[in-house]
Amino acid sequence: MEDVVVIGAGLSGLTAAGQLHQRGYRVRVVDKSRGLGGRVATRRLATTSLDHGCRYLQPFADPALSPIPALLASGILQPWQPETFALEANGSIRATATATLYAAPQGMSAVAKALAAGLTIHRHWRATALTPMPQGWHIEGEGLGSDSQSEISALEARAVVVAIPAPQAAALVAATAQPHDAISDLVQQLQTVAFDPVITVMAGYSPQTSPWLSQQTAPGGWMVTGDAHPTLGWIALDSSKRPAAKAAEPKESVVVLHSSAEFAAQAIDRPDLESVGQDLLAIAAKPLAPWLSSPEWMQVHRWRYGFVRQPLGVSVLSSPAWPTFVGCGDWCPGGQVEGAIASGHQAAKLIAQALV
Ligand SMILES: Cc1cc2nc3c(=O)[nH]c(=O)nc-3n(C[C@H](O)[C@H](O)[C@H](O)COP(=O)(O)OP(=O)(O)OC[C@H]3O[C@@H](n4cnc5c(N)ncnc54)[C@H](O)[C@@H]3O)c2cc1C
Incomplete structure (x- = not known):
């Protein structure tokens, strides 16, 4: 039996696991994905990488919780200073003040890898049900890979941290073998959260294409936010975060575009994702730059649980009936990331109190 099983290797789960590991507990992290970091996600391509989830970190309101100074010192993060613009609802563009942004030249998943150092992580394993036992928790799951760990059908731990998006946590908690009032209470709380x-859209352009926007005053990186735009949420020259694979060679330009929530809600289940991606690039090309609609290659990813619209409103999910459970x-x-890390810290604190 482990001291703690942490379900989810996103930044909240890795923070909770790291804190508990530092306090001397035996901790095992499980994640259904092959990679680490959850929504802090990097896609590796033949000659480059791109961030299709979290784009950058910004200075934390609470510097005591911030991993940024250590990540800067180790070279994992570097300042990223794109020229920034806002795309208005009517398609007009205006330059905006540049905020302090930090990006990872190797890809933002390097942040997760740094937080995961020294932890025992069981990847490709999806937790499917969580049942309280007299001395802890029984966690059922299924292996999604082909390694020997994938054959494990259950884990047991004195305490459990559920660090997965609320809708997935609700399904996991509801799938208990022992219905209990406290379970219904947790599920009800989880159902108040909305994502x-x-x-x-990830798109690559030949090194011969000039990757500038019509509005740009200086060559280099650019980023456009579309907070008021009905279709485009954010678009940027992702390749300006990283050096060329071979310094002497011209660099392929890579653009990453995130749709608005309104657009995604309508298109999320469309089977023709490729044409959804082409539509989004064509919509961006009109106000920003014609070359955007003619990439050499394109990939599209859907985030069903992308950004939190309605949070729970407290630092963690807990139940007085079960001090050894924390969400x-x-x-x-x-x-976003600062909230995830703060929540992971608080989860570790509560579990450590419950295990003394
Ligand atoms: C497109 C996009 C862009 C973003 N840009 C930014 C940004 O620029 N700056 C910023 O601060 N934030 C950004 N965010 C938000 C940020 O990525 C999240 O706030 C943060 O990563 C959430 O971390 P988390 O640990 O709470 O959850 P997640 O990262 O979602 O981690 C949950 C983990 O749980 C795993 N999991 C789920 N179900 C199970 C199961 N049953 N069993 C095992 N494992 C399971 C998943 O595989 C995942 O690894 C962005 C998000 C998106 C989608």
Whole structure:
């Protein structure tokens, strides 16, 4: 039996696991994906990488919780200074002040890898049900890979941290073998949380294409936010975050585009994702730059649980009936990566108190 099983290797789960590991607990992290980091996600391509989830980090409101200074010192993060614009609802563009942004030249998933150092992580294993036992928790799951760990059908632990998006946590908690009032209470709380979906387009352009926007005043990186736009949420020259694979060679330009929540809600289940991606690039090309609609290659990803629209409003999900259960993630306090990390810290604190 482990001391703690952490379900979910996103930044909240890795933070909780790291804190508990540092306090001397035996911790095992499980994640259904092959990679680490959840929505802090990097796709590896033949000659480059791109961030199709979290784009950058910004200075934390609470510097005590911020991993940014350590990540800068180790070279994992570097300042990213694109020229920034806002795309208005009517398609007009205006330059905006540049915020302080930090990106990872190797891809943002390097942030997750740094937080995961020293932890025992069981990947490609999806937790399917969670049942309280007199001395802890029984966690059923299924292996999704072909390694020997994938054959494990259940884990047991004195405490459990559920660090997965609230709708998935609700399904996991509801699938218990022992219905209990506290379970219904947790599920009810989880059901108050709402997420917005996002459709992400990744597109590559030949080194011969000039990757500038019509509005740009200086060559280099650019980023456009579309907070008021009905279709486009955000678009940027992702390749400006990283150096060329071979310094002497001209660099392929890579653009990453995130749709608005409104657009994604309508298109998330469309089977023709390729044409959804082409539509989004064509919509971006009109106000920004004609070359955007003619990529050499394109990939599309759907995030069913992209951004938190309605958080739980507290730092973690907990139940007085079960001090050894804690739910954490950005969906608890809101606030994206900073919220996820703050929630992971609080989860570790509560579990450590419950295990003394
Ligand atoms: C497109 C996009 C862009 C973003 N850009 C930014 C940004 O620029 N800056 C910023 O601060 N934030 C950004 N965010 C938000 C940020 O990525 C999240 O707030 C943060 O990564 C959430 O971390 P988390 O640990 O709470 O959840 P997640 O990252 O969602 O981690 C949950 C993990 O649980 C795993 N999992 C789920 N179900 C199970 C199961 N049953 N069993 C095992 N494992 C399971 C998943 O595979 C995943 O790895 C962005 C998000 C998206 C989608």
